[in-house]
Amino acid sequence: MVAEARAGWAGPILVEPFSAADLPDIAEQADGVVVGAAWMQDFRLVRAAAKLGLPVIVQRGPAATLEEWLAIADYCVAEGNDQVALCECGSRTPMPGGGITLDLAMAREARDRTGRPVLVALGRDAELAGAAVAAGADGLMLAPDAEREVVAAAREAAVVVGAMVRREDPATVAEARQVIDRVDAALATLLERRAELAGVVQRLKPVGGFAGRDMERERSLVAAMARRAPVLGADRLAPVMNAVIEAGLHLAEERRAGPDGG
Numbered sequence: 001m002v003a004e005a006r007a008g009w010a011g012p013i014l015v016e017p018f019s020a021a022d023l024p025d026i027a028e029q030a031d032g033v034v035v036g037a038a039w040m041q042d043f044r045l046v047r048a049a050a051k052l053g054l055p056v057i058v059q060r061g062p063a064a065t066l067e068e069w070l071a072i073a074d075y076c077v078a079e080g081n082d083q084v085a086l087c088e089c090g091s092r093t094p095m096p097g098g099g100i101t102l103d104l105a106m107a108r109e110a111r112d113r114t115g116r117p118v119l120v121a122l123g124r125d126a127e128l129a130g131a132a133v134a135a136g137a138d139g140l141m142l143a144p145d146a147e148r149e150v151v152a153a154a155r156e157a158a159v160v161v162g163a164m165v166r167r168e169d170p171a172t173v174a175e176a177r178q179v180i181d182r183v184d185a186a187l188a189t190l191l192e193r194r195a196e197l198a199g200v201v202q203r204l205k206p207v208g209g210f211a212g213r214d215m216e217r218e219r220s221l222v223a224a225m226a227r228r229a230p231v232l233g234a235d236r237l238a239p240v241m242n243a244v245i246e247a248g249l250h251l252a253e254e255r256r257a258g259p260d261g262g
């Protein structure tokens with residue numbers, strides 16, 4: 001089973017034991033052991049799993065309180081295993097359609113209190129990926145059978161939302177470039193959306209395109225942006241936004257002309 005999973009997946013293989021009998025195989029083949037939400041009260045199995053020396057992921061049972069959840073992590077640490085991460089998998093609160101109700105506030109609290117990485121299990125629902133990242137999630141888990149598009153959407157939301165709301169502290173050129181790449185991913189997404197919206201205005205204004213350019217509006221949007229980007233300031237933002245606006249106007253004019261120039 002593990003060998004099969006490894007063949008189709010480049011990431012770490014985390015395995016949840018059904019019983020203590022599974023532990024030797026897990027120790028030999030897996031990269032991490034999962035303390036499942038369903039049996040987090042089985043302290044003997046929790047202890048035995050922690051003793052394998054592999055990283056442990058402690059899932060929160062659907063009715064477990066924060067204290068109960070963190071106590072299981074403490075059990076693992078007491079077995080001498082400090083490689084413990086937590087995983088929020090949702091509460092038992094009934095949801096129409098059987099969806100899970102993730103407790104993102106609890107996930108955030110668990111992270112703040114323990115300093116340990118907290119994963120959020122999204123099931124097959126990528127739509128909460130951005131919310132989980134905004135709440136501080138260090139990683140997202142999707143159901144093994146989640147569709148490719150769902151995985152891609154979750155990854156995209158994590159990058160874009162993460163770049164917007166989380167500050168990172170890179171220490172090397174390579175790390176700083178990775179963070180820049182994520183910020184640029186968010187910028188590209190926003191620039192594309194902005195160009196579409198500016199195109200809407202060109203179609204709705206009595207005179208669109210370069211002929212209907214409104215410099216007063218452009219100055220005022222730069223001034224508003226400078227309030228959010230005080231370090232750059234209006235003087236540095238102005239040429240950047242001029243290029244952005246002109247790119248939007250060129251696009252709108254090309255589209256109006258049509259593929260063969262009108």
Ligand SMILES: C=C(O[C@@H]1C=C(C(=O)O)C=C[C@H]1O)C(=O)O
Pocket residue numbers: 197198199201202212213214215217218221244245248
């Ligand atoms: C979009 C408009 O048309 C032009 C493009 C602008 C923009 O991209 O923000 C701003 C002012 C206009 O020069 C507008 O008038 O709002």
